[in-house]
Amino acid sequence: MSNLKLCQGTKCHTYNTQDRLKGSKENKTFQTRRRSSFYYGQGNFCSLNCQNDWFNDFGSKAIDHFGRLTEPKHLTEDNAWSKSYDYNGYRNLPDVYYYYNGVTKERRPLTEQQYNDSNYTLNTN
Ligand SMILES: [Zn+2]
Numbered sequence: 001m002s003n004l005k006l007c008q009g010t011k012c013h014t015y016n017t018q019d020r021l022k023g024s025k026e027n028k029t030f031q032t033r034r035r036s037s038f039y040y041g042q043g044n045f046c047s048l049n050c051q052n053d054w055f056n057d058f059g060s061k062a063i064d065h066f067g068r069l070t071e072p073k074h075l076t077e078d079n080a081w082s083k084s085y086d087y088n089g090y091r092n093l094p095d096v097y098y099y100y101n102g103v104t105k106e107r108r109p110l111t112e113q114q115y116n117d118s119n120y121t122l123n124t125n
Pocket of ligand 1: 007008009012033045046047050
């Protein structure tokens with residue numbers, strides 16, 4: 001029981017589904033969902049609805065707490081590389097892996113190993 005997590009959704013208990021209805025016969029209440037794990041919001045919410053409820057109640061405060069953007073961020077050619085590939089399986093040919101720079105439109109070949117290596121990057125920051 002102690003390993004179970006509670007959904008952090010601020011209105012989770014108000015969604016009256018049968019699985020939230022708990023308690024003995026005369027004492028039933030709809031309760032916040034309790035699970036060993038959740039799929040949403042880094043494991044904090046039982047549903048996207050509950051995640052959105054939390055954000056509607058606390059999102060602006062959280063942004064102010066952790067730092068609101070006051071200037072636009074810039075994606076420059078130094079950090080605009082993204083991995084991609086052309087699927088050629090339908091022609092029985094090997095897939096072609098490449099890095100694509102969204103700013104300069106340059107395309108550089110990648111090996112499949114580099115494509116799958118999450119540490120391999122051309123981006124400098
Ligand atoms: Zn919930």
